[in-house]
Amino acid sequence: QQQVKQSPQSLIVQKGGISIINCAYENTAFDYFPWYQQFPGKGPALLIAIRPDVSEKKEGRFTISFNKSAKQFSLHIMDSQPGDSATYFCAASSIQGAQKLVFGQGTRLTINP
Amino acid sequence: KAGVTQTPRYLIKTRGQQVTLSCSPISGHRSVSWYQQTPGQGLQFLFEYFSETQRNKGNFPGRFSGRQFSNSRSEMNVSTLELGDSALYLCASSFLAGVAGELFFGEGSRLTVL
Numbered sequence: 756q757q758q759v760k761q762s763p764q765s766l767i768v769q770k771g772g773i774s775i776i777n778c779a780y781e782n783t784a785f786d787y788f789p790w791y792q793q794f795p796g797k798g799p800a801l802l803i804a805i806r807p808d809v810s811e812k813k814e815g816r817f818t819i820s821f822n823k824s825a826k827q828f829s830l831h832i833m834d835s836q837p838g839d840s841a842t843y844f845c846a847a848s849s850i851q852g853a854q855k856l857v858f859g860q861g862t863r864l865t866i867n868p
Numbered sequence: 869k870a871g872v873t874q875t876p877r878y879l880i881k882t883r884g885q886q887v888t889l890s891c892s893p894i895s896g897h898r899s900v901s902w903y904q905q906t907p908g909q910g911l912q913f914l915f916e917y918f919s920e921t922q923r924n925k926g927n928f929p930g931r932f933s934g935r936q937f938s939n940s941r942s943e944m945n946v947s948t949l950e951l952g953d954s955a956l957y958l959c960a961s962s963f964l965a966g967v968a969g970e971l972f973f974g975e976g977s978r979l980t981v982l
Contacts (some may be wrong), residue, residue: 787872789970801972852916854899854962855901855967856971858911
């Protein structure tokens, strides 16, 4: 019940295209859903996050869509650029364990120029 | 503002040895969390410290331990190392504990166990 399932494992998108990564969770106590971006040799860095009281959050080219009833959320990267090539992790946490993030397995995104 | 600093960045140990990893959080941050990252298991939560107290613990054996000092710096220790402990150990800091928000990760300490 603590798992967060992420798909796909890897994704190749052409420059200018839309990258979509999906995540699903079981634990209804989760109430914070961040996405982290990790480049090789670096630690993960927060990209965007959402709470279940909204269905969508947009920051620049990055959008989180959240479906509370389906217990699913997704990351959309519009106008994908080669610099977006990285590994993306979805995560979830509950108020009781706010700093205890449960991460998805990660998606290695490659943007072809 | 300096980021999260982890030392050492790389280390090699042999089975049965122990290792201590260090983390200096962002100035002013009082919560420090540790994560293990491996290709097979991904990112897994180890433990979280706030004001020198362990607030949360992940599902790792007792060989994994940690502590936090009064200046918020943290250390984690792994005793009786096993091959499966080879991983990137990431430290993350945040200003508050108990409130979901951005975790700032360091670049990690890469441990290889031979």
